[in-house]
Amino acid sequence: MDSYPITARSLERFCHIDGDQLERQYKEHLSDFKTWEPLAHAHEWLLFPQNIGPRLSIDETSMSNGDLYTIITNKEGKGREGSLFAIVYGTKSEDIIKVLEQIPEEILSQVKEVTLDMAETMRKIVRRCFPKAMRVIDRFHVQKLACDALQEIRISHRWEAIQQETDDKEEAKGTGKRYLPIVFENGDTPKQLLARSRYLLFESANKWTKSQKIRAKILFKQYPDIKKAYSLMHSLRMIFNKNTMKDAARVSLALWYNKVEEAGFNSFNTIAATIYEHYEEILNFFVNRSTNAAAESFNAKIKAFRASLRGVVDIKFFLYRLAKIYA
Template sequence: MSRKLRLQVKEITLDMAGSMRLIAKRCFPFATQVIDRFHVQKLAIEALQEIRIKHRWEAIDQENERIIECKSTGNPLLLESFENGDTRKQLLARSRYLLYKSREKWSETQRQRAQILFSQYPDLEKAYFITDRLRKIYNQDITKSVAMTKLAHWFKEVEEVDFKSFNTLTKTVMNHYRDILNYFDNRSTNASAESFNAKIKNFRLQLRGVKDRTFFLFRLSKLFA
């Protein structure tokens, strides 16, 4: 793309990588930079999953200790199970995907599992609520000023629960605050580019690497153009 055309670009969506910001600034100096909502929400979900994983490792340790104890005493191994049939370790492992979804999209099985999970781990329920609150802010058709107010309330909720992973998330959001808020001007997203990039990665994985780059690009153009 010629410099004349690049100077006409008004908005560009990108992730939070510093290298991407520098490239965007150099190639599109007059464009407003927008942090894609996908990358912000992904960080929030990863912070939530980190808490779940921590509890899962604790459950695995407890089960291993129980097995060792039963072997040493010769008693039969009786593992704790909940009303849906999950053991504690299974409950934490199988709850992974329901934590990605909003409550409205849970199946009946996931709803029952979530109820058990949150009764056993109240901190996970609080973390899920915070993650869901961020999702709902993005889903609302609001102006930048309203979004700024709602994010301020969200920051306060994160401070109150004081989870380490979420405190790291808020620091990251604050470092990119202006570009994140720019999303609410036109609600621009690079979801289509991310989807296409995922297709390319999957195609490359099937080929087990690329030796002839020219032929690889030719095949891409024939398959996806």
């Protein structure tokens, strides 16, 4: 069962108490927050060496006021007690490396695999602090790049449709004629078609509803480049879904590069170059099929806790509570 922080306010309704007063009492008297050993540096860094494991995830998240913290979690903790290995203020690699190097090298060398995103700072941290760990770039960050490129093409067409509609209205007004927009068989205008297609382009065709299938058919007929870009995105997704061997995935990615080159989309060429730069780390996914989902889930728990508190007033106390629950 997952662990979720409980706020004092959430107890008001059931226990008929003043939540704010209980929060203050817990902070000042009921907890050991005031004598907590890491209190002096908690807002800068927290380390829990006992929670190190062979498989870690590293990611960043916002705690309060947009301030980012780098968080390293142990996958074996499964988002519960023992999951939290380190929290360090900021995303600057040198600062995080300095904190992690407080742990003896023989302990850091126990780590065999770290999942991360494509940020160069994360790569540097893992390379320096976990020298024996295989770096695995999260597949969903790779797929998101392709999704963003596809949506960029859709949005470009939508702005063109908006401009065309505005021009047609002005022309009709100038000639004294009634403006009649183009309406497709499903009732969408071009502008509406492009706006309402956003979500279906994220999904595989076998997950489309009946109305989405009709909309997609019209969309792809009117905008063949969107159809081609959708095919490229879907092909990349299928490489991750179907390939089980690293060598087979390597061949599939090479063939995908050829398709991207033939398509001639600048945005997809940029993605192909980015993938090439991180080639081996992306292919490492096919060794154990590891993703950064554990880190994303942990970040979601932090955000939910922060939302239940209606923001973070005392960052040290907030981190204290996270440490008590997850470390």
